Amino acid sequence: MQYFSILTTIGLAKLIKATANSEQIILSKMGVSDDMGEINQDMQTLPNQKHKFSINSITQSDTDANVLICEGVISADVGGFYIRKIGIYTSDDKLFAVGNIPESYKP
Numbered sequence: 001m002q003y004f005s006i007l008t009t010i011g012l013a014k015l016i017k018a019t020a021n022s023e024q025i026i027l028s029k030m031g032v033s034d035d036m037g038e039i040n041q042d043m044q045t046l047p048n049q050k051h052k053f054s055i056n057s058i059t060q061s062d063t064d065a066n067v068l069i070c071e072g073v074i075s076a077d078v079g080g081f082y083i084r085k086i087g088i089y090t091s092d093d094k095l096f097a098v099g100n101i102p103e104s105y106k107p
Contacts, residue, residue, distance in 0.1 A: 005086070005099030009041050014090065026091040030055055030072045032106075033085040039098045046087035046095060050106075051078050055088075079106040 007015065018025045035047040053072050061067035070088055083104050088097040 003099070003101055005088075005097050006039065006041055007097050008043050008095050010044065010094050011088075011090075011096035012041070014094070014096065025096070027055055027058060027068075027070065027088055027096060028091045029053065029089040029093070030070060031087040031089065032074070032081075032083045033087070034082045035085050039085060039100050043087075043098050044095055046085060046098065049087070050081045050083070052089070074106060081106055 014025055017023070029052050031046045031049045031052040033046045033049045037047060051074055053074055055070050055072050057071045059069045059071075061069055083106055084100060086099045086101055087095050090096050
């Protein structure tokens with residue numbers, strides 16, 4: 001299985017508008033899901049989302065200027081599920097990007 005992330009249709013529209021108007025897009029939250037289905041650009045929510053949390057940092061990739069690395073922390077008191085998908089949300093709680101990741105268990 002290949003692991004990747006894509007902008008949602010909403011995310012792409014926000015990016016086009018922000019570029020045209022010289023505005024910023026504020027990415028504020030991440031979500032994790034145990035859903036096993038395929039990701040697609042038309043997603044508006046993260047299926048079977050298990051937890052949503054604040055983004056702690058956003059950095060640009062050293063190897064690809066078009067890639068952002070978002071990091072967040074799931075607190076120790078949250079768990080008991082597998083993580084298979086991630087979602088990145090804007091400050092107005094819209095799903096900006098989705099990705100599938102290697103399965104990991106959050107105890």
